């Protein structure tokens with residue numbers, strides 16, 4: 001079966017580059033879950049010492065300068081990842097990962113790419129105990145939620161839209177997927193959605209007549225009370241879209257009609273990618289929305305093993321200093 005990819009890659013590593021990068025990452029001694037700062041330092045040392053393939057580094061530097069409204073996605077293929085990692089326990093995939101994953105190639109690639117793209121990864125105290133490197137991996141107790149631990153589809157959204165620290169970037173690196181299972185990551189540019197509406201409609205989409213409950217992972221798995229979400233517009237600033245498909249509701253009939261209209265527009269304009277191991281896709285969270293769609297599954301059991309690592313990143317931590325856990329420069333209290 002052909003792998004579906006409706007987005008063009010920005011860079012494809014050669015087999016040699018992949019090997020060089022893999023060996024560079026294997027030389028790191030720090031554990032990213034237990035010695036995070038030292039792990040970051042060692043990845044940065046690889047850049048300083050010229051251990052990262054030059055062509056790849058150059059491409060990343062160029063991508064870091066690219067305008068993000070029209071180009072909110074970065075797509076890189078054939079990255080090295082940790083291979084032959086055993087299947088995690090779906091009861092508690094995070095604990096299982098700590099026990100079973102002994103190399104940190106993927107974490108190194110995620111940190112490296114974010115670093116060169118001028119992004120700073122952050123962790124949330126309420127999400128996976130504050131880990132920077134997170135997993136999109138099905139967890140039995142959360143399988144029907146709209147979270148990274150879901151088994152089924154995740155409707156169109158931007159990450160942590162109504163959190164007080166909203167990430168500027170969401171980076172995903174596919175670790176394991178099965179080509180016979182039609183599971184797609186979906187992407188839409190905000191500018192395309194906005195351009196598809198009339199001025200009259202946009203004016204109404206800019207009114208605070210919509211409500212979206214807080215996301216599942218913040219409210220169900222965490223311990224820090226974030227309170228109740230307030231009314232918001234769907235379109236704000238120049239290109240921001242705050243919308244969670246099937247969760248955002250209009251407060252009156254006109255607003256609700258617009259909610260439905262946004263939904264159909266997103267599905268008309270989307271690009272679907274069946275991510276395969278070694279695919280990296282980074283999204284500018286304020287200029288795009290994304291989701292996950294599930295089509296026909298030839299091997300439904302294998303959907304329980306599908307695995308994508310992710311980080312959420314900001315452009316600068318300065319605006320959030322007072323939101324950090326005291327003494328930390330990456331961990332958000334919330």
Ligand SMILES: [Fe+2]
Pocket residue numbers: 157158159170290
């Ligand atoms: Fe997401």
